[in-house]
Amino acid sequence: MAAYLTSRIASLVPILFGTSLVSFFLIRLVPGDPAVALLGLEADERAIAALRAQLALDQPLVVQYLTWLGRVLSGDFGRSVQGGREVLPLLVGALGPTAQLSFAAAIVSLVIAIPAGIVAATRRDTAVDYGASFAALCGLSMPSFWLGILLILAFSVHLPWLPASGYVPPLSDPLGFISHLVLPALTLGAALAAATMRMTRSAMLEVLRSDYVRTARAKGIPGRLVVWRHAFRNARIPVVTLLGIQFGQLLGGVVITETVFSWPGIGKLTVDAIFARDYAVVQGAVLLTATIFVLINLATDLVYTVLDPRVRLA
Amino acid sequence: MNAPATALAEAPVSARRWRATLLGRPRAAMGVLLVGLACLCAIAGPFLWPLDPNAPDFAAILSPPGPGHPFGTDDLGRDVLARILNGSSASLLVGLVSVAGALLAGTLIGLVAGYFGGWADTLLMRMMDVIFAFPSILLALAITAVLGPSLGNAVLAIAVVNLPVFARIARAQTLVVGQLDFVEARRALGFGTADILLRTVLPNITAPLIVQGSLLFASAIITESYLSFLGLGVQPPTPTWGNMLRTAISFLDLAPWLAWFPGIAIFVTVLGFNLLGDALRDLFDPREG
Numbered sequence: 001m002a003a004y005l006t007s008r009i010a011s012l013v014p015i016l017f018g019t020s021l022v023s024f025f026l027i028r029l030v031p032g033d034p035a036v037a038l039l040g041l042e043a044d045e046r047a048i049a050a051l052r053a054q055l056a057l058d059q060p061l062v063v064q065y066l067t068w069l070g071r072v073l074s075g076d077f078g079r080s081v082q083g084g085r086e087v088l089p090l091l092v093g094a095l096g097p098t099a100q101l102s103f104a105a106a107i108v109s110l111v112i113a114i115p116a117g118i119v120a121a122t123r124r125d126t127a128v129d130y131g132a133s134f135a136a137l138c139g140l141s142m143p144s145f146w147l148g149i150l151l152i153l154a155f156s157v158h159l160p161w162l163p164a165s166g167y168v169p170p171l172s173d174p175l176g177f178i179s180h181l182v183l184p185a186l187t188l189g190a191a192l193a194a195a196t197m198r199m200t201r202s203a204m205l206e207v208l209r210s211d212y213v214r215t216a217r218a219k220g221i222p223g224r225l226v227v228w229r230h231a232f233r234n235a236r237i238p239v240v241t242l243l244g245i246q247f248g249q250l251l252g253g254v255v256i257t258e259t260v261f262s263w264p265g266i267g268k269l270t271v272d273a274i275f276a277r278d279y280a281v282v283q284g285a286v287l288l289t290a291t292i293f294v295l296i297n298l299a300t301d302l303v304y305t306v307l308d309p310r311v312r313l314a
Numbered sequence: 315m316n317a318p319a320t321a322l323a324e325a326p327v328s329a330r331r332w333r334a335t336l337l338g339r340p341r342a343a344m345g346v347l348l349v350g351l352a353c354l355c356a357i358a359g360p361f362l363w364p365l366d367p368n369a370p371d372f373a374a375i376l377s378p379p380g381p382g383h384p385f386g387t388d389d390l391g392r393d394v395l396a397r398i399l400n401g402s403s404a405s406l407l408v409g410l411v412s413v414a415g416a417l418l419a420g421t422l423i424g425l426v427a428g429y430f431g432g433w434a435d436t437l438l439m440r441m442m443d444v445i446f447a448f449p450s451i452l453l454a455l456a457i458t459a460v461l462g463p464s465l466g467n468a469v470l471a472i473a474v475v476n477l478p479v480f481a482r483i484a485r486a487q488t489l490v491v492g493q494l495d496f497v498e499a500r501r502a503l504g505f506g507t508a509d510i511l512l513r514t515v516l517p518n519i520t521a522p523l524i525v526q527g528s529l530l531f532a533s534a535i536i537t538e539s540y541l542s543f544l545g546l547g548v549q550p551p552t553p554t555w556g557n558m559l560r561t562a563i564s565f566l567d568l569a570p571w572l573a574w575f576p577g578i579a580i581f582v583t584v585l586g587f588n589l590l591g592d593a594l595r596d597l598f599d600p601r602e603g
Contacts, residue, residue, distance in 0.1 A: 018444030029460040134341075137592075141585035143536045143556075145543055146577035149563060157567050164566075252449030256540055260563070270452070271544055274459040286456050290448045 078280035098265030108189025117200025139194030244300025342593030348586025359399030424484020487519035
């Protein structure tokens with residue numbers, strides 16, 4: 001296990017190196033001087049000259065990259081052009097709302113997808129199965145921002161039950177927080193549910209065909225117990241893998257959902273920064289999001305080894 | 315054409331099976347129908363409904379669906395149906411070019427990595443891993459943000475995020491096919507590497523790539539709509555389904571139809587490609603499904 005863990009963590013090094021390179025070069029792709037790009041067009045000459053020196057822009061690219069990497073590793077992501085605030089606290093502040101939204105969306109999707117997938121598999125080729133599978137395909141085919149818009153139309157415009165946008169911190173007003181959370185969590189959760197349901201269904205079908213499930217049934221174990229104790233335990237493995245991948249994609253989905261619902265998370269921060277040409281924030285957000293994404297993938301692999309001991313032993 | 319007589323499971327699919335799979339099953343037939351409808355709108359739309367999508371009619375601002383404007387008008391009095399028909403070509407074009415580009419480049423990368431192995435394999439596939447290390451929408455967003463919003467950059471961004479998918483499939487397939495006897499035979503006969511890769515290996519790894527392509531086409535259309543919705547895709551006044559929804563969000567209480575129709579257009583088109591992709595997968599890989 002320790003050897004597996006070490007090799008798995010070691011494999012992160014080239015990936016994280018690569019993501020840092022991409023984030024570094026992202027700013028170099030902006031036409032013109034990177035110092036001007038980072039400080040904005042209205043910055044004065046002296047500030048630009050100071051930043052040029054700080055970024056080592058007159059040095060070779062390798063030195064520039066290492067200088068930048070050294071600063072990032074010590075927590076210095078530069079300053080936002082909007083108000084000159086440091087980027088790191090901005091990013092950290094946005095992580096909370098994003099984590100809350102992602103977590104709520106994951107719960108929404110699991111509550112819908114796991115039962116739906118199991119029922120569809122156990123009643124294969126019935127109307128229930130067709131209905132659930134088609135609904136999942138529709139969920140996959142619907143751009144999430146459109147679903148969000150439809151939910152706003154239904155529950156904020158026609159039936160004024162829920163706020164269409166905004167955020168309230170959970171500790172200051174728990175009810176207000178939840179009422180603001182419902183629509184974005186449903187929006188984000190629906191797409192996730194569609195993919196998870198399809199995976200649960202096909203994993204369950206696979207397992208239900210296996211010999212040991214037939215043996216369990218032959219022994220006279222009640223159907224419900226066979227499904228949950230025997231079949232689902234093994235069907236979880238591919239589902240967890242997919243969940244990990246999907247949870248990572250959630251980090252992409254939040255960009256859109258947060259923008260539609262004005263949810264002040266990392267996604268909205270990124271989009272706002274793009275429009276403000278606030279490249280230091282864009283760079284920091286891209287690097288942070290990619291790092292979290294990579295770490296979630298690692299966590300997925302580790303959960304996988306807990307669920308499936310064969311991976312550990314191999 | 316060289317028809318490889320091998321143990322590969324991918325026997326050529328007969329015309330009868332094509333027909334039976336694509337038209338004989340309700341879901342597949344629906345996919346063919348929806349994709350056909352979307353293509354028809356993109357090609358013949360302006361002739362079927364010859365209103366100018368960019369002509370403002372200030373006497374008919376935000377008018378609800380009715381005679382003359384079956385899908386209503388927007389905040390400048392432009393006809394929504396004409397804009398949706400016009401926008402279909404942008405969506406399909408971005409989807410087609412970006413997926414085709416990713417398919418070609420990804421296949422080439424996968425072929426080279428799988429066939430040569432060694433450091434070329436490691437380097438290329440590590441690069442693909444790095445692209446995979448970003449949530450795809452975020453990476454597409456970042457690329458269009460730094461290069462500037464335009465149709466071409468949207469295509470480039472979507473192609474880049476899809477690259478690793480094709481490269482991985484092509485590599486895995488090449489690893490298998492490259493070991494087979496007929497490839498070995500070509501090598502023994504003294505054919506050049508390029509010849510072996512393109513004329514012997516490539517024809518034998520295309521099926522899974524095409525299946526994946528049709529599924530990624532669906533997601534490329536969604537990604538394009540995300541970019542346009544955020545204002546980073548094709549720029550107004552040229553209509554796209556995404557930028558129409560961007561407008562719609564300001565008028566949800568006054569003109570909800572602005573939000574319905576472009577969304578339905580995206581949904582129906584993407585659903586069509588997903589259904590078609592599932593059908594193609596069944597066709598080429600009967601084990602799944």
